[in-house]
Amino acid sequence: MPHASAAIELRSVARLLTDEHGGPAKYWIPAYQRGYRWTRTQVFQLLDDIRDFLRDSLGRPAGQFYCLQPLVVKKMEDGGYEVVDGQQRLTTIYVILACLENWVTELGHANFEIDYETRMRDADFLRSMDEAKADNNVDFFHIFEARRAVKDWSKDNPGQSLKLIQHLLNSDGVSPEVRVIWYELPPEEDAIAAFTRLNMGKIPLTESELVRALFLRSAAKDDASGALGMRIAFQWDRIEHSLQDNAFWYFLQSSGEAVNRITLIFNLAAKLWDRGDAGDDHAAFTHFAMAMKHEGNTEQTWKSVNDIFQALEEWYEDRYLYHVIGFILHHTPRNESTIGNLLEHSAQLSKAAFKASLRDHVLRIAFGVNPMPAAEIGAMVEQQSNEASYGNLEKVRKLLLLFNMATLLENSNSNIRFQFDSFKKEIWDVEHIRSVSDSRPDDPRAQSAWLSHCSAYLKTDKRPEAAALLSVIDAYLEMATSKSKDMSFETIDSQILSFFNEASEGGGDGLSNLTLLDSSTNRAYKNSVFAVKRNILLKNDQAGTFVPLCTRNVFLKCYSSMVGNVTFWGAEDAEAYLDAICKTLTKFLIAAEAV
Incomplete structure (x- = not known):
């Protein structure tokens, strides 16, 4: 953690050139630093970025600046600075100024100095950049390649060199300039420890x-x-x-x-x-x-x-704001922008007015409509809920998630909150509540897995019919292992659907047969019969796995007027479920206007 006594500021490149007495600033590269390694591409990118910044600054307010990454230093007894982090950028700036020295001198400046603890020849080469010595070692090579990159960039950008130097060395606070984040370690902080943290551990400031x-x-x-x-x-x-x-x-x-x-x-x-x-x-x-x-x-x-x-x-x-704003933010790509706009909006309104205004956001996100009178909301919700289907998963996900929010907010005395953390850490599928006949597995391994799920459930059912069906399934699975063809999957599938009352047409892709299910559960038991899904989901819920409230309510048949057979999802159950969705969403949206 940075020390409170550390000196930190935005320092212009011009200020890097001189020390506190007006002489050339001296920077010392300690032995623990590696040699210069910037590539030609990196030098070009830096020069291009500064050029583009200058171009984009035209017409903007005064005081614009391009900010370089932090330069971490520690002051030495002789007034110079030990470079702890940022050596590559500092050396590149030196090379740029050295290559364009004529312009630097004409503007009344002189380059700073760089010395090395152990690689003294690097300092000599940096001052001369003699091409004849460029291949003598790897440090020389990279320094000379940086010099060549600056020269080539100047040729490729005629007329830009002077402009670049003018702004690189500008420090009037009015015209566009280039600054660096200057981070000066306090005297008591160990430079090597700081370097290790910033570089060896790859943990930048x-x-x-x-x-x-x-x-x-x-x-x-x-x-x-x-x-x-x-x-x-x-x-x-x-x-x-x-x-x-x-x-x-x-x-x-x-x-x-x-x-x-x-x-x-x-x-x-x-x-x-x-x-x-x-x-x-x-x-x-x-x-x-x-x-x-x-x-x-x-x-x-x-x-x-x-x-x-x-x-x-x-x-x-605030329980209401938590659920409604949480829903809005979950469906917003530019999240920070939405939070920022909501903060500004809330500052301009009373708390009650701000809460009421959130309904407009929900209408646009979940239903794709503009604000409308409360009297028209019920018909709109009913129409869109009836039209929603598995073919438009994005729409269905929004409606089902909003249904969860609205259900939780119905009881103002409850302190139960939707678990956005658990929800966002998992992938959620829209799953059929009752199995769909045209989605049976056709791969033999998937068929065996599907039958195994049914078998596991039937072992808990003590009725004679269940035991009879279980023996048929076990026999089929044994035949599948021996690759015998005495019984088809379709035959046993038909018997299973009859046992669970799902042989007749039903289910379908409408909202009345859809719910949110975590992907790991859904993909393991995809298109299993209702009873099997119910059994697995309730076990997950008992074990503490997050299950959305409305998904849990579906498999507990909380929306059905007559529970009857809890292992079967019929047309009456689906109708009651869709009716609950429409009424809950309508009530929520109308009430939101007067929160």
């Missing part, structure tokens, strides 16, 4: 680490008592701890590593979703660095971050 160091450093400047820094550190830790709770995190996001989740809050506070540089690696850091450029801004800037977190936390703790 993360955005959140840079921003934390920036806030703590700025807080120390603004408040000598240390109270502001302590408050920021305490609130920071609380935010990080809260975001580690998967129930909170997956309410907001569909994926994400357990580390650096706080970056989401920074991106929202910096409004990166509404900016052109959102894809930059350190766009959030540069936003906060500019915001705290002047002393006295730290507390207010941090407040903007904490306010964002508190708003998200309020959504999470």
